[in-house]
Every structure is written in C-alpha cells, then in structure tokens.
Amino acid sequence: MSSIRLFILSSFDELGPMHGxxxxxxxxxxxxxxxxxxxxxxxxxxxxxxxAEGLLREAGQEKQGNRPTRQFYEITDEGRQALAELREQGLTEIWFKYDPFDLALTKAKPTGLDAFTALLSDRLSRLTALLEERRDMIANTMPYLGVVEEWRCATPCTGSNPRSPISPI
Known part of the structure; x- marks a missing residue:
C-alpha cells in the first residue's frame, strides 16, 4: 500500500487535471x-x-510569463481502478513498520551486554520523548482535520447503534 500513490490518484480524481x-x-x-x-x-x-504506468496521462501544457512550461496530468481509467484498490487497502489493511530493535537484540553479542542496561534506559528516554512529540503533533494537527470534519458533518450519526464504528462527536 503506497500512501503517496493513494494521495496523488485521489487528488487527481477529486480535483481534475493539474500540474505537479x-x-x-x-x-x-x-x-x-x-x-x-x-x-x-x-x-x-x-x-x-x-x-509511466498508465495511471496518469499528459493533459496539456501551460506557460505563464517567464515561468517554465508546466505539464498537466489527469487520471486515467486504469488510475481510477488502481485508486479503488488503494482506497480499499487503506481502509481494510492494518499497516505498521517493524522496529529493527528486535533484530538487533537477537543479534547482540554477549560481550556487549555490560552496556545493555544503559542502552535500554537511553532507548526508553528517547521513546518517551518521541511519544510526547507525537502527542504534540496530534494536538497541533487537530485544527487541520478538515477532510475528516467535512465527512463527519456530511454523515448522519445517530448514535443509536452502540456497535457502530461511527458515533457522534
């Protein structure tokens, strides 16, 4: 699943022909x-x-003033099919990236275990800082969740089904 492919194809599908x-x-x-x-x-x-894969195609060029010529692209029928697959994957599959820590831990040399406690302590400190950074990022992102808000406002949420994944906010 490629996030950038999903973003690009969905943007062309929603906005029509455009340049990069x-x-x-x-x-x-x-x-x-x-x-x-x-x-x-x-x-x-x-x-x-x-x-190059045929999911987008050239749709003309534009030149404004002294700026370089811009190539316009548009989504193809094949691109719309790929977009449908990407949307389904994005909504149904769960993705996470593996941390190489597990591999490094299993491959650690016994002679290096003296520093292990300090390494784990340092790692815990960095993970705690990363968690705090992510919390700040989420808090700072909340005002920009326009797409989710638009969807939420356009979707009737009665809250009558307690098992519904969509509930009133």
Whole structure:
C-alpha cells in the first residue's frame, strides 16, 4: 500500500487535471506530512512513475510569463481502478513498520551486554520523548482535520447503534 500513490490518484480524481506544483500545494495546504508518511518533495517523481504506468496521462501544457512550461496530468481509467484498490487497502489493511530493535537484540553479542542496561534506559528516554512529540503533533494537527470534519458533518450519526464504528462527536 503506497500512501503517496493513494494521495496523488485521489487528488487527481477529486480535483481534475493539474500540474505537479498544484498537487504539491494541495499536499502542503492539507498538511499531508503531518499525518502520513508522504514527503511533499516526492510528489513529482511519484507522478512521473504513475504516468509511466498508465495511471496518469499528459493533459496539456501551460506557460505563464517567464515561468517554465508546466505539464498537466489527469487520471486515467486504469488510475481510477488502481485508486479503488488503494482506497480499499487503506481502509481494510492494518499497516505498521517493524522496529529493527528486535533484530538487533537477537543479534547482540554477549560481550556487549555490560552496556545493555544503559542502552535500554537511553532507548526508553528517547521513546518517551518521541511519544510526547507525537502527542504534540496530534494536538497541533487537530485544527487541520478538515477532510475528516467535512465527512463527519456530511454523515448522519445517530448514535443509536452502540456497535457502530461511527458515533457522534
């Protein structure tokens, strides 16, 4: 499952033909790096790969003033099929990344175990700091959750089904 592919294809599906700079601005305006693993700078390369795969196609060019000519792209029918699959994967599959700590722990040399307590203590301190950083990031992201808020407001939530994954906020 590729977050950047999902973002790019869904953006073209929602917004229509555009150039890479507009897509990058879209990612910036939605603060995509705060809540995904997408680097805004990777948008251009990913667009080119999607075009090479036939999921996007060229849709014209634009030149404004002294600026370089911008290539417009649009989503193809194959791109819409891929988008449907990516949406399903994103909504149904659970993803997490493995931490190499487990591997390093199993491969540790017995001669290095003297420093193990200090290493674990340092790791716990860094994990605690990372947790606090993530909590701050979530708190700072809350005002920008426009997409979720729009969806929530457009979706009737009666709260009558206690097993419903959607409940009134």
């Amino acid at each position: 700079h507009k897509l990058r601005l879209e990612a910036d305006s939605k603060r995509v790096p705060l809540w995904t693993d997408i680097s805004v700078g990777a948008v251009y390369g990913a667009m080119k790969r999607l075009a």
